[in-house]
Amino acid sequence: MSEEVSRNINIKEPRWDQGTFTGRAKHFFMVTDPRNVLLSSETLEEARVTVENYRAGIMKPGLTEDELWRAKYIYDSAFHPDTGEKMFVIGRMSAQVPMNMSITGCMLTFYRTTPAVVFWQWVNQSFNAIVNYTNRSGDAPITVNQLGAAYASATTGAVVTALGLKSLATRLPPIISRFVPFAAVAAANCINIPFMRQRELKYGIPVTDENGNRLGESPNAARQAIVQVVVSRIGMAMPAMGNVDLLCLVITLHRFPILNAPVQVGLVGLCLVFATPLCCALFPQKSSMSVSGLEEDLQERIRKTSPHITTVYFNKGL
Incomplete structure (x- = not known):
């Protein structure tokens, strides 16, 4: 039996050491668990109340440490870390596996x-746009016009890229042309994510000290965050869109075309169950950079108010 929970657990941070890849992987296996998509609104609300009450020093009688961490990960899977708002269900990272395996x-x-x-x-790019918006970094609002322009730019750029690669593939061997979908997705991620998070690139994302005290907003931090997310997303697609095609060729699905779609979906889902959390874990969620890498005016402000700070931290988004 687990003992009642201690009062000094820092549930603002993950349960496992985020300084190691293994710790980050354990954390994201919990956050991206596709079973969390099936949780009811009542379960999500109960987790939110448990987490927020614990942070305020209020504990439910009989609450155990395991129950607290379970509530924290249910909360993390459904509520935005910066705004605290409940996220649109298909934009949550726990929806990545069922949505991506189908698409x-x-x-x-x-x-x-x-x-x-x-x-x-x-x-695919419409879904990605929802995910990118839902998991953006920072708490600044984005207008409907800004969101519409970002969506139109991102999806148009991604579709045009895919068609260009498809046209190029007609001059390549058939086995190479099968990798056009992956190449298109990789290129589209390089377009979609920056477009959907262009407000961050213009105005910056919040940077804090190690204790979470806000120091300002930095476009340079936003650029680093977006690059990390792009790399992670391409990594997620690589095993599903590359290895699945090779495996399907090996088992000669062309002889049994009726099995093609369900087998493809199943194999992609199997890949994504592991690729999603492992690629999210490539970089810490609470990313960091040197003060010297920030904009000059922000550097100056930090040196005046907090001269001892050499490193700042920010939520890179997902």
């Missing part, structure tokens, strides 16, 4: 015709 499986199956490429790239 990616269809992209790998239906890639031969231009209408199919356009449709599934549009679906």
Whole structure:
């Protein structure tokens, strides 16, 4: 039996050491657990109350440490870390596996015709736009016009890129052309994520000291955060969109076309169950950079108010 919870657990931070890849992987296996998508509103609200009450020094009688951490990870999977707002369900990282396995499986199956490429790239980039907006860093609001412009730019750029790569693939061997969907997704991530987070690039994201005290907003920190997220997203797609195609060729699904789509979806899902948390864990969620890497005016402000600070921290988003 677990003992009642201690009063000095810091649940603002993950349960495992985020300075190691293993600790980050354990953390993201919990956050991206697809079963969290099925949790009811009542369960999510109960977790939110448990977490917020504990932070305020109020504990439910009989609450154990394991129950507290469970509530924390349910809370983290559904509520934005900066705003505290409940996130749109398909934008949550716990929805990545079921959503991506369906979309990616269809992209790998239906890639031969231009209408199919356009449709599934549009679906994929629309989903990515929702995820990128939902998991953006910072707490500054974004207007409907800004969101609409970012969505239109991101999806158009991604679809045009996919069509360009498909046209190029017609001059390549068939086995190479099967990797066009992955190349298109990788290129589209480089377009979609910066577009959907362009407000951060313009105005910056909050940077703090090690205790979470806000020091200002930095576009340079936003650039570092977005690069890390792009790398992680491409990494997530790599095993699903690359290895699945090779495996399908090995088991000769072309002889049994009726099995193509369900097998593709299943294999993609299996890859994503592991690739999603492991690639999220490539970089710490609470990222850091040297004060000297910030903008000159922000450097000056920090040196005046907190001369002992040499490193700042920020939420990189997902």
